Amino acid sequence: MTTAPGESPAVARRRVRLALRRARQSSGWSQSDVAQRLGWSMSKMQRIEAGEVTVSATDLRALLELYGGFSDEEVKQLVEDARISRRQRWWTAPEYRQHLTSGLMQLLQFESEAVRIWAYQPVLVPGVLQTPATAETIFKFWHDAARRRASGAELMSEADRRVRIKVRELRRQQVIERADAPPYHLVLDESVLGRDVGGLDVAAEQMEALAASAQLSHVHIRIVPLDRGALLGLLGPFMILELDEEDPDDAVLYSETTFSDMVVHDIRDVRSHRGYMETLWEQAFPEDASLRLIEARAAVLRSSLDRLDS
Numbered sequence: 001m002t003t004a005p006g007e008s009p010a011v012a013r014r015r016v017r018l019a020l021r022r023a024r025q026s027s028g029w030s031q032s033d034v035a036q037r038l039g040w041s042m043s044k045m046q047r048i049e050a051g052e053v054t055v056s057a058t059d060l061r062a063l064l065e066l067y068g069g070f071s072d073e074e075v076k077q078l079v080e081d082a083r084i085s086r087r088q089r090w091w092t093a094p095e096y097r098q099h100l101t102s103g104l105m106q107l108l109q110f111e112s113e114a115v116r117i118w119a120y121q122p123v124l125v126p127g128v129l130q131t132p133a134t135a136e137t138i139f140k141f142w143h144d145a146a147r148r149r150a151s152g153a154e155l156m157s158e159a160d161r162r163v164r165i166k167v168r169e170l171r172r173q174q175v176i177e178r179a180d181a182p183p184y185h186l187v188l189d190e191s192v193l194g195r196d197v198g199g200l201d202v203a204a205e206q207m208e209a210l211a212a213s214a215q216l217s218h219v220h221i222r223i224v225p226l227d228r229g230a231l232l233g234l235l236g237p238f239m240i241l242e243l244d245e246e247d248p249d250d251a252v253l254y255s256e257t258t259f260s261d262m263v264v265h266d267i268r269d270v271r272s273h274r275g276y277m278e279t280l281w282e283q284a285f286p287e288d289a290s291l292r293l294i295e296a297r298a299a300v301l302r303s304s305l306d307r308l309d310s
Helices: 009-027 031-038 042-050 057-067 072-085 102-113 132-148 158-177 200-214 267-283 287-309
Strands: 116-121 184-189 219-224 238-242 251-256 261-264
Touching (some): 009 072, 009 102, 031 057, 057 072, 102 158, 102 238, 102 251, 102 261, 116 267, 200 219, 219 267, 238 267, 251 267
Parallel strands (some): 116 184
Antiparallel strands (some): 116 238, 238 251, 251 261
């Protein structure tokens, strides 16, 4: 496969990562075996194959020589992909990086590479589907909550809020709006529809926007009824990002709480959360019924605003 003009670093990095992982698997060696042979740390091998770091041309050639079986043209192509993948990307720019958590920066990377995304939200509409007004309300809450914590807690500055809202817009473009966006499967707890985050006007706009997103061909939203899934709701919000159509285990888990977030690579955690997601998906209303629930809630909120204005 040749590199297309203007190809994104994420696509090139994914191609290198998959080629290296498949070559190692074909060799029968574990990551530990390869790390020992090259005098590298296990952490370095894990991060290269997970795509957390880009690989230098020198390290790439060492891996390709160790694995063998690559033609001169394939080596040339992978070296070029590695060069492209090391280009600066918008989410690592200093003006953004200083305002983002490590977990969020990793999430941005994996969202750009994902072939399918599964998300569960028991409390709020997820960030990529939030309106700017909803996002503003949530970030203000985080700032106020941090201020109420123990002395020395880090507050969210105006610059933090501005950058994170901008990043949510860019994430929406990447995950929802781009022409080749991956299938996005979302399970929402029914209680999310009843929470008027930001007041009636903000909530009405949010429900209308959510209904519009649910009608996109690659967006699949299901609502879990209040009388189902309560115990699984204790897991909190999480996402599973699948990175290879042919290998379901090539995936990462993203989980978050109010004050922390992380990307998890342990396949045991990914598999267990995939099982939880499958259960939630089965317990939820079908997509058409879920859409009607969202539209009904939007209509109730809009009607309430009409009454206040009359």
